Amino acid sequence: MELVKELPAIFEEFSEQRKNSFIPMYELKQKGVPVVGGFCTYLPKEIPMAMGAVMVGLCSKTGETIPDAEQDLPRNLCPLIKSSYGFAKTDKCPFFYFSDLIVGETTCDGKKKMYEMLAEFKNVHVLELPNKKSEMGTQLFKEEIKRFKCVLEEQFDTTITEDDIRKSIHIVNEQRKALKEFYGLQKMDPPPMGGMEMHKVLDGVQFRFDMPKATADVRALTQKIKDEYDPKKYEGRKRILLTGSPIGCSTAKVVGAIEENGGVVVCYENCGGARSVDELVDETNPDVYEALAKRYINIPCSCMSPNPGRLDLFDRLLEEYKIDGVIEVVLQACHTFNVESYKIKKHVTEKHNIPYMYMETDYSSTDAGQVNTRVAAFIEML
Numbered sequence: 001m002e003l004v005k006e007l008p009a010i011f012e013e014f015s016e017q018r019k020n021s022f023i024p025m026y027e028l029k030q031k032g033v034p035v036v037g038g039f040c041t042y043l044p045k046e047i048p049m050a051m052g053a054v055m056v057g058l059c060s061k062t063g064e065t066i067p068d069a070e071q072d073l074p075r076n077l078c079p080l081i082k083s084s085y086g087f088a089k090t091d092k093c094p095f096f097y098f099s100d101l102i103v104g105e106t107t108c109d110g111k112k113k114m115y116e117m118l119a120e121f122k123n124v125h126v127l128e129l130p131n132k133k134s135e136m137g138t139q140l141f142k143e144e145i146k147r148f149k150c151v152l153e154e155q156f157d158t159t160i161t162e163d164d165i166r167k168s169i170h171i172v173n174e175q176r177k178a179l180k181e182f183y184g185l186q187k188m189d190p191p192p193m194g195g196m197e198m199h200k201v202l203d204g205v206q207f208r209f210d211m212p213k214a215t216a217d218v219r220a221l222t223q224k225i226k227d228e229y230d231p232k233k234y235e236g237r238k239r240i241l242l243t244g245s246p247i248g249c250s251t252a253k254v255v256g257a258i259e260e261n262g263g264v265v266v267c268y269e270n271c272g273g274a275r276s277v278d279e280l281v282d283e284t285n286p287d288v289y290e291a292l293a294k295r296y297i298n299i300p301c302s303c304m305s306p307n308p309g310r311l312d313l314f315d316r317l318l319e320e321y322k323i324d325g326v327i328e329v330v331l332q333a334c335h336t337f338n339v340e341s342y343k344i345k346k347h348v349t350e351k352h353n354i355p356y357m358y359m360e361t362d363y364s365s366t367d368a369g370q371v372n373t374r375v376a377a378f379i380e381m382l
């Protein structure tokens with residue numbers, strides 16, 4: 001990635017990254033590099049990386065293969081699950097095709113049941129994630145991470161040492177730090193970039209397979225944005241925090257509506273944003289498995305029950321990013337985020353006295369007009 005380019009061209013390059021990674025992935029396969037595909041931020045990517053594997057995200061973000069998925073899955077299921085299954089079934093996504101192993105995790109019920117079906121035609125391993133953050137939950141997850149290491153060693157006929165894991169913990173932590181510094185730029189008032197630009201980088205970086213190089217590029221981009229800061233660009237805009245389910249291709253629909261109507265997304269409390277990047281793995285802990293288990297089980301996804309960590313994260317983000325309004329977007333049939341929205345609304349409006357809006361959507365564009373009208377009315381009222 002050439003950082004001598006103008007900022008819009010760099011954002012565009014990140015946006016195209018997923019598509020541009022198909023050929024590099026093919027070349028890595030030709031060289032015999034193992035490919036591990038995953039769906040969730042609870043997957044400790046440091047373990048496959050420690051054996052030299054490339055990790056790739058498989059969460060599908062378009063509605064293209066939903067009709068194929070609906071031949072096997074119920075229609076009233078979360079679009080993320082249907083789309084992911086559809087891409088695997090039709091082999092339309094090269095990342096599914098190239099993955100030697102697909103790793104699922106016991107998060108929401110829809111995903112768990114989908115993995116059972118996926119395992120009928122793909123090589124699938126499911127991580128048993130305890131749905132409660134507790135001492136026992138952390139112990140269980142630590143054992144589960146060790147089991148995952150053994151599965152990889154057996155399937156790929158290799159040995160993963162603790163030193164290898166320690167190295168990959170450091171590499172991933174460096175990327176987390178760089179990303180935090182990047183999205184932390186939005187604490188500036190007015191912010192230096194739009195929410196869609198920020199999203200392009202957060203999403204695109206996941207498809208850069210040379211992690212240290214990608215981290216260096218994110219750092220250089222952060223510096224370039226600081227150097228070229230124009231306070232007039234987003235002056236007077238209402239500062240929005242976006243939360244809820246991972247919304248994939250609906251991001252453009254929702255963020256577009258926010259930014260066309262006088263707002264700007266300054267913070268993503270979603271996977272890909274603060275929820276999944278915020279915390280580092282403790283590099284000083286001599287027990288690498290414990291360090292990983294503690295960090296990963298702390299991710300405040302609504303699959304955890306109870307999930308007080310998400311409220312704590314809100315306390316911090318609302319203040320640090322000087323939020324004017326919170327918009328929660330939940331995918332159709334995503335029960336955990338849907339139910340938890342009650343607590344989030346109460347917390348945001350009663351404890352912080354900040355306006356909150358909830359909306360449900362799917363991967364289609366049929367509700368784009370309605371989304372735009374509701375967002376415009378919400379921002380008008382701030």
Ligand code: BJ8
Pocket residue numbers: 039040041042078079080081107108109110111245246271299301302303331333334335336337
């Ligand atoms: S850590 S948010 S990536 S589980 S699939 S829960 S949208 S009904 S994706 Fe997720 Fe991991 Fe949590 Fe993040 Fe709802 Fe759909 Fe389930 Fe979903």
